[in-house]
Amino acid sequence: MIAKVEPLTQARALRGPFDYRVPDEMDADVGSVLLVPFGRRRILGVVVETAERSELPPEKLAEPIEALAEGVPPELIRLGLWAAEEYVSTPARGLALVLPPGTGTGKLPRVRARTALRAELTDAGRAALDGGDRLGERQREVLAQLLDGPVAAAAAGHGTLRSLERRGLVCIADARVERRPEILGVGAVGGDVQLTAAQAAAVERIDAALDAGAGSLLLHGATGSGKTEVYLRAVADTLRRGRSAIVLVPEIGLTPQTAARFERRFGDLVAIMHSKLSAGERFDEWARMRRGEARICVGPRSAVFAPLPDLGLIVIDEEHDASYKQEGDPRYDARTVAERRAEQAGAVLLAGSATPRPESFELLERISMPERVDGRGLPPVELVGMTGTSGPLHTRTRDALESVRRGGEKAIVLLNRRGWSNFLSCRVCGRVWRCPRCDVSLVLHQGARRVACHHCGHAEPLPSACPDCGSVSLARHGVGTERLEQELEEIVAPLPVFRLDADVAAVAATLRRFDSADSGVLVGTQMVAKGHDFPDVTLGVVVDADSTLRFPDFRAEERTFALVAQLAGRSGRGKRGGRVIVQTLDPEAGCLGFAAAHDAEGFLAGELERRRTLSYPPFATLIRVVCSSEELGPESAAAEAIRDRIDVGTVLGPAPLFRLKGRERAQLVVKAADRAAAVRSVRAAVEEVASGRSRSGVNFAVDVDPQ
Numbered sequence: 001m002i003a004k005v006e007p008l009t010q011a012r013a014l015r016g017p018f019d020y021r022v023p024d025e026m027d028a029d030v031g032s033v034l035l036v037p038f039g040r041r042r043i044l045g046v047v048v049e050t051a052e053r054s055e056l057p058p059e060k061l062a063e064p065i066e067a068l069a070e071g072v073p074p075e076l077i078r079l080g081l082w083a084a085e086e087y088v089s090t091p092a093r094g095l096a097l098v099l100p101p102g103t104g105t106g107k108l109p110r111v112r113a114r115t116a117l118r119a120e121l122t123d124a125g126r127a128a129l130d131g132g133d134r135l136g137e138r139q140r141e142v143l144a145q146l147l148d149g150p151v152a153a154a155a156a157g158h159g160t161l162r163s164l165e166r167r168g169l170v171c172i173a174d175a176r177v178e179r180r181p182e183i184l185g186v187g188a189v190g191g192d193v194q195l196t197a198a199q200a201a202a203v204e205r206i207d208a209a210l211d212a213g214a215g216s217l218l219l220h221g222a223t224g225s226g227k228t229e230v231y232l233r234a235v236a237d238t239l240r241r242g243r244s245a246i247v248l249v250p251e252i253g254l255t256p257q258t259a260a261r262f263e264r265r266f267g268d269l270v271a272i273m274h275s276k277l278s279a280g281e282r283f284d285e286w287a288r289m290r291r292g293e294a295r296i297c298v299g300p301r302s303a304v305f306a307p308l309p310d311l312g313l314i315v316i317d318e319e320h321d322a323s324y325k326q327e328g329d330p331r332y333d334a335r336t337v338a339e340r341r342a343e344q345a346g347a348v349l350l351a352g353s354a355t356p357r358p359e360s361f362e363l364l365e366r367i368s369m370p371e372r373v374d375g376r377g378l379p380p381v382e383l384v385g386m387t388g389t390s391g392p393l394h395t396r397t398r399d400a401l402e403s404v405r406r407g408g409e410k411a412i413v414l415l416n417r418r419g420w421s422n423f424l425s426c427r428v429c430g431r432v433w434r435c436p437r438c439d440v441s442l443v444l445h446q447g448a449r450r451v452a453c454h455h456c457g458h459a460e461p462l463p464s465a466c467p468d469c470g471s472v473s474l475a476r477h478g479v480g481t482e483r484l485e486q487e488l489e490e491i492v493a494p495l496p497v498f499r500l501d502a503d504v505a506a507v508a509a510t511l512r513r514f515d516s517a518d519s520g521v522l523v524g525t526q527m528v529a530k531g532h533d534f535p536d537v538t539l540g541v542v543v544d545a546d547s548t549l550r551f552p553d554f555r556a557e558e559r560t561f562a563l564v565a566q567l568a569g570r571s572g573r574g575k576r577g578g579r580v581i582v583q584t585l586d587p588e589a590g591c592l593g594f595a596a597a598h599d600a601e602g603f604l605a606g607e608l609e610r611r612r613t614l615s616y617p618p619f620a621t622l623i624r625v626v627c628s629s630e631e632l633g634p635e636s637a638a639a640e641a642i643r644d645r646i647d648v649g650t651v652l653g654p655a656p657l658f659r660l661k662g663r664e665r666a667q668l669v670v671k672a673a674d675r676a677a678a679v680r681s682v683r684a685a686v687e688e689v690a691s692g693r694s695r696s697g698v699n700f701a702v703d704v705d706p707q
């Protein structure tokens with residue numbers, strides 16, 4: 001048999017597949033990972049196809065050295081190669097998405113199954129214990145210990161075991177040791193609840209889709225409408241039909257409650273994937289799914305590639321969340337990959353959100369759950385204009401916080417900017433502290449006593465004087481979460497204030513502390529607006545709600561709407577009810593009005609109409625190409641060359657982007673109705689220009705469906 005092998009390599013230029021002759025005694029098929037000779041090296045490769053014969057003469061065909069134990073299901077090989085095509089990447093990088101965790105690109109996988117010697121009692125051993133065999137005290141002890149089941153040899157003592165083995169009383173063999181992640185165990189335990197009428201109707205619709213083995217559904221449910229319970233039932237119904245399920249969630253560190261609910265309901269059938277797992281745990285969870293022992297995978301975007309056989313359902317929780325898009329190559333969107341995989345497997349796709357993307361609202365079949373489970377209304381939202389006010393908080397906000405303090409209640413305050421202040425300048429000469437590698441100003445972090453770049457990580461100690469003129473009079477502009485935290489402490493003391501943003505290391509612990517506190521304020525970036533279920537929050541505040549609106553991006557409205565509506569959804573989930581205050585420079589902004597009225601349908605209808613008129617997704621596909629170089633010039637020349645070669649849709653640019661990590665950048669945006677043709681054309685253009693001799697210092701990044 002001939003195996004067509006795609007080498008796992010970082011090099012973009014090296015493209016397989018290459019033919020190898022598989023000897024009869026070797027176990028290799030599509031999806032096998034092989035160690036193969038390659039020139040004078042040995043490298044890992046993946047079998048992407050098999051054939052009877054090769055075009056090459058037999059003497060040119062080498063044989064693989066070894067087939068690794070863990071291979072990939074063939075349908076995932078197809079999915080990985082598809083992702084490579086769809087997101088203009090390389091086959092090796094597409095395949096890396098579906099390989100066992102830790103396979104890498106080296107000569108050997110970095111992670112493998114772990115085994116250890118285990119001792120087991122034999123029948124003779126059992127008889128020896130019962131009968132009067134002559135046994136030493138220690139030997140008798142060890143045998144008795146084995147009555148409860150096999151034990152790791154190391155724990156029982158090798159010397160004693162070996163002597164028992166020689167007498168045939170125990171057998172010792174290599175057995176696989178499973179590295180299992182710790183159980184999450186956070187949040188309230190939801191028992192077996194009686195479904196509301198809306199939940200029951202949703203489950204019924206999903207069951208019908210499961211029976212049909214097809215369907216792309218959008219569960220559009222208000223915050224607190226009980227979507228998670230619907231997912232849990234849908235997963236149970238999937239298992240009952242003998243199939244498996246993937247549940248995609250935004251980063252688990254931020255929303256451990258949802259993942260924990262699955263773990264509690266389904267126990268060992270759940271494999272949980274998240275960034276805190278060790279390499280070994282990740283590998284073993286993968287293997288548990290591959291063997292069919294775990295039949296539910298809960299995890300972030302990469303879980304869409306989980307090796308579950310007989311997939312019947314893919315759930316995408318909080319489907320509007322930006323974390324579903326991968327920022328590095330391949331820049332895949334897990335929501336699009338999920339659609340593709342569901343279609344391939346005959347599985348049902350179930351996306352859920354209170355603030356769905358316009359794309360999903362338009363293209364998926366809608367199931368609506370407009371009411372909260374407890375029959376409580378959504379909290380009233382008040383928009384307050386900030387023009388002419390000084391300081392970060394409006395008097396109405398201060399009053400509301402004051403009443404939280406008096407009543408010993410809880411509040412969540414959102415400001416989507418971390419650090420102390422936006423930037424620092426010299427009052428005398430006007431110097432602004434800027435990043436030496438990026439064209440942006442440095443953000444002041446008071447706690448860490450430094451100024452830092454939020455794009456490349458460059459940081460400097462907090463200056464005490466201006467290096468240009470020596471003045472010690474430095475001005476701090478704008479407000480970030482750090483400064484707001486201090487301001488809030490002054491208002492609500494003695495209630496505790498908890499801060500949550502990317503500068504805080506203990507995210508889960510902070511959430512837990514806020515949850516278990518009797519009263520207090522949680523302040524932070526968009527992290528505080530994720531799907532948390534804190535029952536007793538009575539006040540939600542959005543500070544500078546239009547900060548996201550000032551981005552020159554066609555998704556600015558959608559983002560702002562989602563952020564405000566999601567934050568509002570955290571408030572008033574308990575007996576005391578709740579309210580929301582949204583501070584903005586522009587109280588007339590359309591998306592804020594819709595968010596204040598909890599009118600997602602109204603917002604989406606208007607947004608879709610706008611997108612249809614302007615030919616934005618979902619009515620067209622966007623592809624972004626960014627060229628970068630150290631010097632100013634080559635990047636825009638390369639972008640122009642690419643533009644001239646693209647022959648579909650409209651091409652906007654090249655437009656300069658701010659310098660990032662020491663690289664000048666130019667951007668093109670391609671807008672086209674025919675997605676496949678656009679991807680093909682951009683790929684061809686980029687590959688041709690990138691291979692040009694004069695482009696050696698230029699880097700190319702292609703982003704299909706940029707966020």
Ligand code: ADP
Pocket residue numbers: 188190193194195196199221222223224225226227228229373531533
């Ligand atoms: P969503 O994800 O739609 O915002 P959740 O799934 O977090 O809503 O549910 C909100 C709360 O309601 C949770 O505490 C959950 O345990 C509870 N809940 C869900 N369904 C029911 C039900 N049918 N009856 C009573 N409580 C429910």
Ligand code: ZN
Pocket residue numbers: 426427428429430431466467468469470471
């Ligand atoms: Zn100065």
Ligand code: ZN
Pocket residue numbers: 435436437438453454455456457458661
């Ligand atoms: Zn920088």
